[in-house]
Amino acid sequence: YDTQRPEVGPIFRTPVTVVVPVPVQASPMGSQPVVWREKLSTGPGSIKRHFIRTPPGATWAELVLKFNPTSTNTGPNRLFFIHCLQNLPHIPFSKTEGKFVMRCTMAESKKETMRVEGNGTLEVTIAQFWSSLGSTDVEAEVYFF
Numbered sequence: 001y002d003t004q005r006p007e008v009g010p011i012f013r014t015p016v017t018v019v020v021p022v023p024v025q026a027s028p029m030g031s032q033p034v035v036w037r038e039k040l041s042t043g044p045g046s047i048k049r050h051f052i053r054t055p056p057g058a059t060w061a062e063l064v065l066k067f068n069p070t071s072t073n074t075g076p077n078r079l080f081f082i083h084c085l086q087n088l089p090h091i092p093f094s095k096t097e098g099k100f101v102m103r104c105t106m107a108e109s110k111k112e113t114m115r116v117e118g119n120g121t122l123e124v125t126i127a128q129f130w131s132s133l134g135s136t137d138v139e140a141e142v143y144f145f
Helices: none
Strands: 034-042 047-053 060-069 077-086 097-105 108-115 121-128 136-144
Touching: 034 047, 034 121, 060 077, 060 097, 060 121, 077 108, 097 108, 121 136
Parallel strands: none
Antiparallel strands: 034 136, 047 121, 060 108, 060 136, 077 097, 077 121
16 A cells, blocks of 8 residues: 555455355255256356355265256267365365266266265366357256265
């Protein structure tokens, strides 16, 4: 900040991002896994990022993606990159992340699992590869056990 020229404003600004994870609802009976669901519409090069609160006592998560290509004039094949990360203190990312590549053809479902810890935040990133032309509807579900 220049005190001689206050109209210029600050010398630099530091942006601050606050991430508030989405809570998941436990099933009423308690015997079913806890589920997070989201419907997405993706296109070439699109990146969808979600932050999900892991329920207490959860030890692993199952990610299920249901693909439905909406524009088939560009071909039915789509390539997706999935990155799941849970930031835990004193544990390297290599132990708490899952990186998956999924190729979908027409309407189909794919499943991956990863280790998680309860009362944390799980980041789930779903990206359609830039050269996978055409739009795709994706229904993402994360089951916590």
